[in-house]
Amino acid sequence: MKRNMRAVGYRTAGGPAVLEDLELPVPEPGPHDLLVRVEAVSVNPADVKLRAGADPGGKARVLGFDAAGVVEAVGGEVTLFSPGDEVYYAGSIDRPGSNQRLHLVDERIAGRKPASLGFAEAAALPLTTITAWETLFDRFRLGPDSTGTLLVMGAAGGVGSMLIQLARVLTGLTVVGTASRPDSRRWALDLGAHEVVGHDELPDGVDYIFSPFTAGKIEQYARVLRPGGQITAIDEPPGLDLLPLKSKSISFHWELMFTRPLYSTPDLLAQHDLLERTAELVDAGRVRHTATAHLGKIDAEHLRKAHETVENGHMTGKVVLGGTV
Known part of the structure; x- marks a missing residue:
């Protein structure tokens, strides 16, 4: 039965x-x-x-x-x-x-x-861990000896929270997160971010960007990334124009843990x-x-x-x- x-x-x-x-x-x-x-x-x-x-x-x-x-x-x-x-x-x-x-x-x-x-x-x-892990090690192809600066947009969110921790524990990256509220800034710092900045106060000279909200951000990413830098995005904004990335030979990756x-x-x-x-x-x-x-x-x-x-x-x-x- x-x-x-x-x-x-x-x-x-x-x-x-x-x-x-x-x-x-x-x-x-x-x-x-x-x-x-x-x-x-x-x-x-x-x-x-x-x-x-x-x-x-x-x-x-x-x-x-x-x-x-x-x-x-x-x-x-x-x-x-x-x-x-x-x-x-x-x-x-x-x-x-x-x-x-x-x-x-x-x-x-x-x-x-x-x-x-x-x-x-x-x-x-699980879901945020898999997304963060695949971003770091399958998309960016980082390892324990990897250095440079990782910019984690929305650092206090679910995926951002795991990206900060895994990057700190399993790579040699400097981790910069973005957050807007005092509590979310404290959360990202407590998880191990070296620095937390506002969502529109991005530092220059970063090597990797994790992007959960990509619409309207590509030109800004192109400005702050070093030549040969990389972006991994998990959203799907319609009509996304990646041409601003070309002059710096910036790579763009999608991540879908499914x-x-x-x-x-x-x-x-x-x-x-x-x-x-x-x-x-x-x-x-x-x-x-x-x-x-x-x-x-x-x-x-x-x-x-x-x-x-x-x-x-x-x-x-x-x-x-x-x-x-």
């Missing part, structure tokens, strides 16, 4: 009010899948963007990427985990989301939860590996979690509040639900 489970989803695009409590069938694991009992989740701008603009046409769609929980069952080809293991992960944009009691995730994009963190704290990490799972790339296991390495760094006290707001249990009421909080654009760190803190 098919079991049902609790979930939160939406049937039509709109504001946070469209989120509703649901009863859905428990999914069956595929060959490489973990069936995870979700204990905690966090909400990301990607959740808000999809809820507002991706209309499922009346069919229930479950959002959620970041999750931490316990493995309940595994697919027939799973080798990395066993039932009872505590895991954390960010999932994939082409599968049902983590805002449900039992959730499927490919073992190759999950990692063992940091032992020193609770589920809620761990749920704050690329590997979306296309089942040969190096899919890299996301498992980086989450495992991050857990080691967290447990060693070298990287800290970025959860700053715990808004209650995982249900429609509390997820609506979380979406509203993320949507207002003034978050420092991450919003989490479920688990305990």
Whole structure:
């Protein structure tokens, strides 16, 4: 007999009010899948963007990427985990989301939860960690001996918070962040930024720029970057003109942390590996979690509040639900 489970989803695009409590069938694991009992989740701008603009046409769609929980069952080809293991992960944009009691995730994009963190704290990490890691080491191709200056736009946001920490711990870069409010400036400095400046007070002579909001910024980036510098962007502004970058031979990269799972790339296991390495760094006290707001249990009421909080654009760190803190 098919079991049902609790979930939160939406049937039509709109504001946070469209989120509703649901009863859905428990999914069956595929060959490489973990069936995870979700204990905690966090909400990301990607959740808000999809809820507002991706209309499922009346069919229930479950959002959620970041999750931490316990493995309940595994697919027939799973080798990395066993039932009872505590895991954390960010999932994939082409599968049902983590805002449900039992959730499927490919073992190759999950990692063992940091032992020193609770589920809620761990749920704050995966999506932003993967984005930051891939920015530094796959797009910019940096390493432990890399030097120069990294400019992190929106340094107090989720990805910026992890970029600062990983760059400080795993590279030789000088890290400059941008922030506008006193609390977000303090947050970025506490995480390890060497300097924090205003969003429009960018220093000259930087080598790398991380850009979460790129519209209208290209000419400014071209001015402050050194010749041969690099930019990695995670947004998709329409009509983006990159021509101002040409005279300095500046490279422009896109980063989408869902690329590997979306296309089942040969190096899919890299996301498992980086989450495992991050857990080691967290447990060693070298990287800290970025959860700053715990808004209650995982249900429609509390997820609506979380979406509203993320949507207002003034978050420092991450919003989490479920688990305990």
